[in-house]
Structures are given as structure tokens and as C-alpha cells.
Amino acid sequence: RKEVEQDPGPFNVPEGATVAFNCTYSNSASQSFFWYRQDCRKEPKLLMSVYSSGNEDGRFTAQLNRASQYISLLIRDSKLSDSATYLCVVGRAGTALIFGKGTTLSVSS
């Protein structure tokens, strides 16, 4: 079983739609959780950290459920510029990051 699993998609949605991405991780000792965004042929960029209390940044909301080892990302009012691959990332002891395969989002007009 992969350490971080995501639905690869692609998710094809119209502008303005709400879309949710899910992720599960297998290592219960994981300590930190993130969503990264990666555009084609570019390095990943941090979108937001994820906390058990949930956190929101504008149109983006992230949730963490440690008991279920489940992470989610909700994007509201999708924009064309949101089209990218969204990577679920888990940090383990020693600060190495483990990346999911990514979920591809395509927002169309």
C-alpha cells in the first residue's frame, strides 16, 4: 500500500464549481500535512498546511482527520487558474516529505 494515496482524477469542472479532493495516508506516526500545487513541468508549491482543526484560505478549505488518516481539500468557486495537479503531502520524522501521486484538476470556461 502506498504511503499517501489520492484519486488521480482528472477532475474536469466548469468555472464556479466546487470540487473536493481526498487523500489517505498509511503511517499513523505522520506529523505534518500539506496540500501542494504543481503546474506542468514546474516544481511543487505549498498551497496550505492542514491542521486537525481545519483551516481555510480564501476559496480553499483543508481538513485533517487523524483517526481516519484522511485529508481533504475543498475548492470553492473554481477559477481557470486553479487548473493544476494537487499533491497531498505528509511529513514524517526527520522532516522528509512524502508525496501522493497528485490529483489533476481541469477547470473550463
Place this chain on the structure above:
Amino acid sequence: GAVVSQHPSWVICKSGTSVKIECRSLDFQATTMFWYRQFPKQSLMLMATSNEGSKATYEQGVEKDKFLINHASLTLSTLTVTSAHPEDSSFYICSAHRGGNEQYFGPGTRLTVT
């Protein structure tokens, strides 16, 4: 925000040659840097953890004699792909750990081995 650079950004080399990729933290000191590799449509895979002044720690399945890592200073780590083969063609990305959970990625190096 913190900046991490990589050089070169892309390189084409012939099979059997060696390629060195540099990763620099430009405005902070990084005792730990990480090297990742990403094949098309795949996730980033951690290759090794590079610690300043000590030997790198390699992930299972990564050949340490093929992927030589040197972290000689607090701002520079290098990855040398020795005797490169076409199957080594990939996107190599480094990241530098700044402290806490902060980790900054370089722009990546696209290696093509012909």
C-alpha cells in the same frame, strides 16, 4: 519567501556520462536538503536526505553509488548522476529545510539521457 535555486534547469547528456546538479539555498542556511525524482505522471519520490557535513541517507531502492550526493556547505548540495542511462531521464527536484515544517523547493532540473 525563501529561495532555492537549481542548476542546470535542463540538461541533455549521452548515455554513460555523468551529470552534476546543484541545489543552493540563496537566503538561508539549510542543514538538511532533500532530493526528489519525478517521472512523467508520477508523484515526487524521495531519493535521499542530504545532511551538511555527513553522508546522505538514501531511500530504499536508490543506488548510492550511482547517485552521489555531497552537502559540503550549509547552502549547497550536489547530486551527481554517474554513468547515466536513458532510464535515469527524469525531473530532479531538491528542497531545503529551513526549520519547523518549512521546506522550499528548487525549480527542478530536467535530465534527458540519450
